[in-house]
Structure formats: C-alpha cells, structure tokens
Amino acid sequence: MRLGVLDVGSNTVHLLVVDARRGAPPVPQSSRKSVLRLMRYLDQDGALSDEGVDAVVEAVSAAAEHAAASDLDELLPFATSALREAPNGPQVLDLVARRTGVRLQVLSGEEEARLTFLAVRRWYGWSAGSVLLMDIGGGSLEIASGGAEEPDAAVSLPLGAGRSTVSHLHDDPPTEGQVQALREYAGGLLDRTARRWPTDLDPAHVVGSSKTVRSLARLAGGRVDGVGADDRRVLRRADLEDWVPRLARMPAEARPALPGITADRTFQVVAGGVVLAEAMRAFGVTELDVSPWALREGLILRYLDRLA
Numbered sequence: 001m002r003l004g005v006l007d008v009g010s011n012t013v014h015l016l017v018v019d020a021r022r023g024a025p026p027v028p029q030s031s032r033k034s035v036l037r038l039m040r041y042l043d044q045d046g047a048l049s050d051e052g053v054d055a056v057v058e059a060v061s062a063a064a065e066h067a068a069a070s071d072l073d074e075l076l077p078f079a080t081s082a083l084r085e086a087p088n089g090p091q092v093l094d095l096v097a098r099r100t101g102v103r104l105q106v107l108s109g110e111e112e113a114r115l116t117f118l119a120v121r122r123w124y125g126w127s128a129g130s131v132l133l134m135d136i137g138g139g140s141l142e143i144a145s146g147g148a149e150e151p152d153a154a155v156s157l158p159l160g161a162g163r164s165t166v167s168h169l170h171d172d173p174p175t176e177g178q179v180q181a182l183r184e185y186a187g188g189l190l191d192r193t194a195r196r197w198p199t200d201l202d203p204a205h206v207v208g209s210s211k212t213v214r215s216l217a218r219l220a221g222g223r224v225d226g227v228g229a230d231d232r233r234v235l236r237r238a239d240l241e242d243w244v245p246r247l248a249r250m251p252a253e254a255r256p257a258l259p260g261i262t263a264d265r266t267f268q269v270v271a272g273g274v275v276l277a278e279a280m281r282a283f284g285v286t287e288l289d290v291s292p293w294a295l296r297e298g299l300i301l302r303y304l305d306r307l308a
Contacts, residue, residue, distance in 0.1 A: 002029070003303065004067045005296045006060070006077035008104055010038050010138025010162045011211075012264065013059035016296055017070045022304045026297060032066045034059035035264040038082040039138065039162040047088045056083075056092060061100045076299055079104040080112060081139025081160060109156020113142035115298030117151045120207050122301055123293045129204030134279050135294060136212045136272050138162035141279065143193070145201045153198050159186050159279075161212045161265075161272030169271055172252050179248050179274060186275045190282035197283070206285050208235060209294040211265060212272035217290040218260025219243060236287040237280045244273040 001021065007014045014033045018026035036059060041052025048056070060077075067075050083089045084106050097103045107115070116135045124131065130147040139160035146152035168174075168182035208217070213235070220243040221235035247255060248270045255266040265272075280288065 001073040002071060003300055004070060004072045004075045005299055006063050006067065006075060006102065006104075007296055008056065008060065008077070008079040008083060010080065010082040010140075010160055011268070012036060012138075013056070013063055014296075015063040015066055017067070017072070018300060020300055020304060022308050026300050030066070030070060032063055033264075034062065037138070037162060037267065039166040042082075042086065042166070046086055048082070048086045048092055053088075053092050053095065057096055057099050060096050060102050060104075064100050064102050074303070075102070076303060077102050077104045078299065079106050080295075081109070081137060081158075081163070084108070085139070085158075109140055109142065110154050112137070112140070112295055113144040113154035113156055114151060115302060116142060116209055116295045117144040117146070117154065117298070118149055118301055119293040119295070119298035120209060120291045121149050123291055123297075124205065124207065124289075130201065132201070132203035132206045132283065132285070133209065134207070134213070134276065134283075134285075134288065135209045136161055136276055137210055137295075138268065141275055143279065143283075145197075145203055152201055155193060157189060157193065159189065159275045161268035161275065164271035164275055165268045172267075173250055174248055174270060176248075179245075179270070182271060182274050183278060186278040187282065190278050194282040194284075206283075206288040207291050208276065208288045209291040211262075212269065213276060214290055214292070215260045215262065215265050215269055216240060216243075216273055216276065219247075219258055221290065233290045234287050235290060237277060237285065240273060240277050240280070244270065244277060247273060 017030045020026040041049045132145040135142040141157045141159040144151035144154040217233040217235040220239040221233040252266045255261045
C-alpha cells in the first residue's frame with residue numbers, strides 16, 4: 001500500500017511517500033520538504049506568532065496537494081514539539097484542519113521516543129541486543145533503552161537543536177560563553193536524567209538518529225565495514241567534541257561547505273553537537289552507530305502492525 005507520512009516538526013514540514021507492506025522495509029517514492037525553523041516564531045510565552053502560523057498552514061497545504069497527487073491509500077499526519085508545547089497549539093491545529101483538510105495528530109515526547117525506538121530496533125534487529133537510543137529533533141531530545149521492541153525506559157527533554165540554538169546561541173557565530181552556557185545547561189539536565197535511569201538497562205548497542213545526528217556523523221564520524229556499509233557510520237564522542245568548537249567558530253553561512261552540513265541544519269548544528277556530546281558523556285557513551293531510520297519510519301511500522 002502507498003502511505004504518506006506528514007511530519008510537522010520544529011525545523012521542517014516533511015511529507016514522505018512510501019510503498020509499504022508488513023514484513024518489508026518501506027520503499028520511498030517521493031518527498032516534499034519545507035524548511036520553517038518554527039523556533040524563530042515563538043514569543044516569550046512559547047506561542048507561535050501569526051507569521052509562524054501562516055508558514056505552517058502554507059507548508060501543510062503544499063504537502064497536502066502533493067499527497068493528493070500521489071494516489072495514497074492513507075495519509076499519516078503528525079506534529080511534534082513546536083506545536084505540542086505552544087500555548088496556542090490547539091488553535092493552530094484547528095486552523096490547519098479548516099484551511100487544509102489535514103488534522104494533525106500531536107505526538108507526546110514519550111510517543112516520539114517509543115516510535116523512534118521501534119524503527120531503530122527493526123533496522124538493527126534482535127542481534128543488536130539491548131539498545132540505547134538518542135534522537136535529537138528540532139525541539140526535543142528523546143532517549144530510550146531496552147531489549148524489546150518497546151523500550152523499558154523513555155524520556156523526552158527540551159534539548160532539541162533548534163530550541164537550544166534559540167535559547168542559548170544568540171550570535172552567529174556564537175560566543176564561547178554562549179556555547180559553554182548551553183553545555184552546562186544541557187549537561188546538568190542530562191546528568192540528572194542519567195542518575196534516574198534504570199541501572200539494569202546496560203546497552204549492548206548505542207544508536208543515534210535524526211537528521212542532525214546524521215549530519216554530525218557525516219562530518220565527524222567514520223564508515224562501518226560490513227553489509228550495507230555505504231550508509232553505515234559510527235560517531236565517536238572524542239571526534240564530535242573535537243569538531244564542535246570548530247563549527248562554533250564558523251558563521252552559519254560557511255558551514256554547508258563542510259561534509260554533511262546542509263543549509264536547513266546549518267543554524268542549529270552547533271547546538272545539536274553540544275547536546276549530543278553531553279548526552280553521550282552523561283550516559284557514559286564513547287561511540288554510537290547512526291540509524292538511517294527514525295520517527296517517520298517508526299510511525300509507518302506501527303501503522304502496519306496495527307493493520308495486522
């Protein structure tokens with residue numbers, strides 16, 4: 001069957017069209033993405049401004065037109081951190097539904113973590129053993145771990161790459177003081193999270209996912225030998241910590257000249273690197289494998305499971 005997954009995130013509105021069936025990997029057919037960086041449109045109370053609302057409506061409308069022309073069996077539309085946490089989020093969702101005909105399902109942070117964990121588990125299989133997942137979105141950081149398809153522990157933290165950029169890295173390029181302040185804030189929150197983490201969840205495999213993690217891995221990581229090695233990378237904390245200060249000294253407009261840094265992530269990649277490095281440090285992780293599957297694939301897999 002042909003499915004469309006419409007992801008209204010903190011950084012982009014992304015429609016992915018796939019052919020999918022239970023027991024097989026979803027096969028991408030087309031993709032349409034609008035870069036919004038919604039964190040720019042939040043006021044002091046976290047509400048989305050009129051300009052931001054208009055941008056969301058326009059992007060969802062364009063995605064809906066693409067979906068209508070794609071002969072879909074089902075459209076799976078969802079929203080994450082930016083609309084979940086905005087005080088005017090319910091009003092924005094109603095407006096989007098009236099103007100575009102698309103009713104977005106708002107995922108909780110824990111749902112994001114669990115769906116992404118499912119995707120990672122299916123990608124790596126049972127031979128990976130117990131998995132610790134770190135996923136950095138625009139608005140939040142999800143961490144989950146366990147040995148089954150459902151994680152035994154899952155948490156969502158307000159440490160997304162876009163959110164952390166807006167809250168701490170006010171200059172371009174950011175000052176050393178701003179980067180250090182973000183490192184201390186993220187490290188303190190992650191240290192508290194790690195201390196509360198179940199002590200019996202000792203991972204055999206640590207995985208990072210999301211576009212920010214993939215970008216950092218292409219810049220600072222290395223390829224993995226073996227089956228599917230062309231798209232498999234390992235990111236070591238030492239290499240990441242070596243690159244983050246260098247990225248921070250560059251203006252955003254210069255970063256896309258580097259391997260893996262795309263124009264839609266250039267403004268938030270420094271914050272993403274700081275947060276990921278602190279997450280790895282807090283959980284005692286020296287390296288992680290980078291998953292090509294994340295939240296959208298998890299949503300597709302869960303939908304197919306429920307059909308069965």
